[in-house]
Amino acid sequence: MEIVSNYLLTFILFSPVFGALVLVLIPRDQVSLIRWLAFALSLIPLGLSIALWFNFQSDLPGFQFQEQATWYAPINSTYHVGVDGISLTMVLLTTLLTPLAILASFNITDRVKSYMILFLLLETGLLGVFLSLDLLVFFLFWEIGLVPMYFLINQWGSEKGERELWGGRKMPARNYASFKFIVYTMAGSLGLLLAIQMIGVVSGTFDLLRLYEIWPALNQPLFGIPIGTVKAIAFWAFAIAFAIKVPVWPFHTWLPDAHTEAPTAGSMILAGVLLKLGAYGFLRLVLPLYPEQAKAYAGALGFLAVMAIIFGAFAAYGQNDFKRLVAYSSVNHMGFVVLGIAAAAFAIDTNNAAIALEGAVLQMFNHGLSAAAMFFLVGVIYERTHTRDLNEYGGLFPLIPVYGGILIFTSMASLGLPGLNGFISEFLVVRGSWPILTLYTALAMIGLLFTGAYILKGIKMVLHGPLNEKWAGHISEINAREIVVIAPLLVLMLWIGIWPAWILNVINRAITMFFQGA
């Protein structure tokens, strides 16, 4: 087992690829074998990352479990991986959600083998972003995750729906959504790609640990342009790429489409993990590489975050499609993450900044849990009713009480009810940001009000009110497999809500050591 513990991160990173290769060998008509095998294989990275969690020493500064191997020698890029408390939390989230998402996809019947293979490849793409300590390798995983997601939406997305383009041509909604998703993200990454190239040319290395020292200290003009301007442009190139992924208003428009059309498990991963990549990019790259620019533009970023919070909540309230409602709620919740980051960027050395960042990281984890759970619950009811229109539901509580209970519990976690996880993280963000960006934080509180409104609207339209008679006798209770999918999420929501210290300690130490060198 020594080899596993020496190369633990590599094992975590590539065990899903290994799983995918195993699946390639299984004949495609062995559907149920493929499903169970995919599920079992996805437990390997989970098990390894739990081992990682317990062997991680949160009091040590810097990155642990580092590995470095030659990869692209002529341009000085290496396969360099490592974890700190921030990435550790995200790795745990990813490896936890993937098996659940795979279990949630057992109802997929079309080309199960390809579907499961794509899912496992997607997991490697996501983990790679969190683990890499080389800018080029980071970008590699950043982009490669798009491909499986594109095909998951494009091929296994909802079959109904059409979108009219300019000129009146119609195309299936899932094709529209997946195309928008990938082109939006790729175009957004273009600036990131160019900025990474420029940093590579100027610094002669892509190693993050070295870039943290070289790049912020650089102060002579580049290409005949003052360094401040170059860095400001590069800052925005990074920031926009990550803002699209988060997504921050006004770059969010791909998200409702992609979520609505994606298969249930795809939405779970999309909301649960993919959105975190953007926020993680801010934490891992933007703040350490551009401390001055981040401070200078923190106000702008905070403004966008507040807009995301308020408009996200309003837009969610305005939806009649249950899945779209949940999709916009992601915009709203991720706004708090960005608000925390913006506030921290403005006064990085203060204690308040540390609190805001702690809240932001915990909010990333929490939103991962609750958004995945919400999308799963939408999927459960969609599978039974074949509609997502809120007006079609109504009064379902007596018919499916267990489902109703779980939905209310999850909604409350999402709403930020004290005692559940969402409260802790949103409180920390607000507590940290208030002294730094008081006005924006106050405005964000208004958004929080509407969060309550749209969440209650969702509950009311589905569970309460007069019973829509056509469902009587036609709707079945949530089944055992589905309960297994959601139970771990519910447990974690409650656990973090009641006793957050186990995870907050790790995050807290990581934040102060990484951003404040203490």
Add this chain to the structure above:
Amino acid sequence: MQFPILSVIVFTPIIAGVLMLFIPAERKTETRVTALAAAIIALGMSVFVYFSYNVGAGGYQFIEKYSWLPQFGISYHVGVDGMSAPLVLLTGVVMFTGVLISWGMDDRPREFFAFLFILATGVFGVFVALDLFMLFFFYEIAVFPMYLLIAIWGWKETREYAAMKLTLYLFIGSVIALVGALAMYFVSGLGTFDMLELEKAGFSADFQRLWFPFVFFGFAVLGGIFPFHNWSPDGHVAAPTAVSMFHAGVLMKLGAFAALRVGIMLMPEGAKIYMPWIILLTLVNVVYGAYIALVQSDFKYVIGFSSVSHMGLVMMGFATLNQNGMLGAGVQMFSHGIMTALFFAVVGMIYDQAHTREINKLGGMNKVMPLVTLAFIVGGMVSMGMPGFSGFIAEFPIFMGVWGRSPWIAILAAISIVITASYILRIIGRVFFSRMPEDLEGHIKDITALDKVALVFLSAILIVIGVYPDIMVVMVESGVNNILRLLGGA
């Protein structure tokens, strides 16, 4: 005496081609087996050369030199360096897969393979030649069979026109280059065509200013440089599948490679003078080529124009004259060669069954040809420069090299990435995944086992380089260092 491995690689195809002409025309299977055997020998040898090339030592290796016409200073002088060894491998791969996917070709396969193999000898010859005269000799051998291959076996609608256009373009280009080469021969006063000698000739700046464009652009025509590119899409489209694979996969590299070896390496001062103009022209290649590919309605034309765009990146990389740019260009030659061979193989497989290449009349191919779909997606990812595939490994340093020259050009050229993504996704969506048109329903079958071998082989190479670039980039870097030495560390 060491085993003359490069000569074996160069002459195996032509010998096999001549042997095939002695096989009676009706014995088609024997012809094909002979062709496959020769292709496997050439591939095996080029794999051996690639992996036994000593990167640490660098420079030219596997050198053979025999005097041929001593009174004119012409010798048979061959060898490979880090730049050409991957290209020899590329030619071996394309030749092998080209034979596999042409297995079912029924119209005079004997003559077809014979001409194709004569062409292959020419291509191998150019990549290993260290003597200017030999280089021209093999260059013409590579260009001439193309005319017959397209005019006889090509697409009926445009084959005469395309074959004529292609041949005239390339001959004019090579004649212009030849004039420049002769000027070098006479002015150097060394009385030799040996390129290793000519490298040291120290031509004056004025000489280089005058003659560099002749040599560089003469060859760059075959590399598809704007505005001399428009023979290439027509040629690609009219050619039969295996010839398109050779043509876009290998032949265009021949132009770029010769422009590098004869133009930039022998006249480095000239290269420095014209560098900004070449970068501008290739910028047009890269962006405009991608845009034209986007608006095509014919599947094969899309791929044809995508080659123009990607070859623009190769020459843009050369024109940066710095390490990153040239490194990327070297890798891009290999990567694009494999990728475009894969693309044309896929187009051919679809056309053979659907009898149309109109994108709007195709659809639903993934249901019947899942492997073809997968292979096209892999090629598409390479084309888009998706990280994890070889295209990214090649394009990234090219862009870094361009950053070293002009940030603005890098930013403008990056537009092509989004355009490329659009046309690739459009084809994937339309041809492979949308509903199959009714008139095709039931007429499309899956491909043969040999076709599958070819596609898997090509796709695997693209992924291996993308996942572990050091397998190729270190070698190319050693070749680039040699060029940089000539450029005086510029």
